[in-house]
Amino acid sequence: MKKLNLLFIFILLMFAVSCGSDPDTNTEVVTENVLKTGKVAGRVMSQNGSKPIGGASVFTFDDKYKIYHTNSDADGNFILEAPEGNHTIYIQTGNGSNFRTEAAATIKNNETVNLELTQTKLTQVAKIAYVKGSYDKIENIIQNLGYTATEITNADLANINTLAEYDILFLNCGSRKYSQFSSVYPLIETNLAIFVANGGSVYASDWDVSYLVGGDDNTNNCSLPGGFIPDTKLCSKNIGSAGQVAGTVNNAALVSALGFNSLNIDYDLGAWQKIISYDPAYWEVLVKDATTNDALMLRTNQFTSTNVPTTPIGNAPNLLYTTVCVTLPNNIQITISVPQIVVPYLVALGATVGPCSGASGSGYIYYTTFHNHATGNIGNAAVILQYVILNL
Known part of the structure; x- marks a missing residue:
C-alpha cells in the first residue's frame, strides 16, 4: 500500500509539471493593430482647367473623424496619406466657404490612387459681384x-438687399x-459694414481704398470723412509715382501657393495709392516693397x-456647411468648411466652430495698391490676384 501511495504522488507531480507554465519555453502570441494606409494624389485646377491652384487644402477623415491633411504645391499637385477604405476627399481654398x-x-494599403482632373477642379460656391472700374478689370481674371461674376453698380451697393445676394465683392x-x-x-x-461683419468679403484696388476709409474718387489725406474702416486702422494717399517696384511676398502660405517670393510690379500710371500707415494688429502684410x-x-x-x-449674406x-478651426500635429491650425453633420464629432475632438483667427463672423478685406490695368496685366501681379480671387 505504501508503494502504491508513493507511485500515486509521483504521477500527480509529473502531471503538474507537464500542465504548468514554463516562462522559458512558453510563447505568448501578440497581435499588433497596425494602421493600414495608402495615398491619394491629384492636381488641383481652376474650374475651366486652365490654371493649377497652389495652396489648396486637401483633406479627409477616418471613421473616428481624425483629419488627414495636406496642401497642393505651386503647380497644384498633392499627395495625401490616409487610412485605407472609402473616403471623401475635400479640396478647398481660403476657408472653404x-x-x-x-x-x-477608395484608398488601398500601400497603394496610390490618382484622382482624375475632372475630380479636382475647384467649383465656385460663392456668388461674386464686381463694380466696373476705369483702370482695372478683375472680372477678366475671374472669367x-x-x-x-455679376456686374453691379454703386446704386446696387446702396441697396443692402441687392448687396446681400453676394458672397464676394470686387x-x-x-x-x-x-x-x-x-x-x-x-x-x-x-x-459695406453690414456685408463684411456678416461674412461677406471685399477686394478693393488702388483708388478704391476710398470705399474703405473715405474720400472722394481716391484718398489724398488721412482721416477723411466717410468709409467704414476706422481711420486709425489705415491711411493711404494717392502720391505713389509710376515705375517698377521690386516686391517681396511676405506670407509663407502665399509663397508656397505662388512658387515665388519676389516679383516686379509695374506701376504704369501716375498717382497710385501709397500706404502711409496701418495697424499691424489689424492688417496682415502680404506683399511689401523690397527696398x-x-x-x-x-x-x-x-x-x-x-x-x-x-443679415444673411450670399x-x-x-x-x-460650417466653418471650423482644426488643430493639426505640431499645433498647426487650419480653417476649413465641413458638412454640418460632422461638426459635433470634430468639436468632440477639439475643433472649434468659426475661423482660427480674426473676428467671429467677419469676412475678409483685401486691399492692393496695384491692380491689373485695363490694357494689360502689370507684371506677374495677375498671379497674386488669382490667389486673391480664390482665397476670399
Whole structure:
C-alpha cells in the first residue's frame, strides 16, 4: 500500500509539471493593430482647367473623424496619406466657404490612387459681384479661371438687399465716381459694414481704398470723412509715382501657393495709392516693397462694428456647411468648411466652430495698391490676384 501511495504522488507531480507554465519555453502570441494606409494624389485646377491652384487644402477623415491633411504645391499637385477604405476627399481654398470640391476615393494599403482632373477642379460656391472700374478689370481674371461674376453698380451697393445676394465683392480701381453718387455714399458705406461683419468679403484696388476709409474718387489725406474702416486702422494717399517696384511676398502660405517670393510690379500710371500707415494688429502684410518695406498688399478678417444687424449674406451659408478651426500635429491650425453633420464629432475632438483667427463672423478685406490695368496685366501681379480671387 505504501508503494502504491508513493507511485500515486509521483504521477500527480509529473502531471503538474507537464500542465504548468514554463516562462522559458512558453510563447505568448501578440497581435499588433497596425494602421493600414495608402495615398491619394491629384492636381488641383481652376474650374475651366486652365490654371493649377497652389495652396489648396486637401483633406479627409477616418471613421473616428481624425483629419488627414495636406496642401497642393505651386503647380497644384498633392499627395495625401490616409487610412485605407472609402473616403471623401475635400479640396478647398481660403476657408472653404467660397471655392471647394469633393471627390470619392477608395484608398488601398500601400497603394496610390490618382484622382482624375475632372475630380479636382475647384467649383465656385460663392456668388461674386464686381463694380466696373476705369483702370482695372478683375472680372477678366475671374472669367479666365472659368468662374462667373455679376456686374453691379454703386446704386446696387446702396441697396443692402441687392448687396446681400453676394458672397464676394470686387471693387475695381476707378469705380467709386464720388461726384455722381455722393448723396448715397453714407448708405453704401453702412451697407459695406453690414456685408463684411456678416461674412461677406471685399477686394478693393488702388483708388478704391476710398470705399474703405473715405474720400472722394481716391484718398489724398488721412482721416477723411466717410468709409467704414476706422481711420486709425489705415491711411493711404494717392502720391505713389509710376515705375517698377521690386516686391517681396511676405506670407509663407502665399509663397508656397505662388512658387515665388519676389516679383516686379509695374506701376504704369501716375498717382497710385501709397500706404502711409496701418495697424499691424489689424492688417496682415502680404506683399511689401523690397527696398522701403512699405506695404503694397494688405488683408484682414478683423472687422467688427457695433449695432450692425444680423443679415444673411450670399449663397455659401445656405449649403449646409460650417466653418471650423482644426488643430493639426505640431499645433498647426487650419480653417476649413465641413458638412454640418460632422461638426459635433470634430468639436468632440477639439475643433472649434468659426475661423482660427480674426473676428467671429467677419469676412475678409483685401486691399492692393496695384491692380491689373485695363490694357494689360502689370507684371506677374495677375498671379497674386488669382490667389486673391480664390482665397476670399
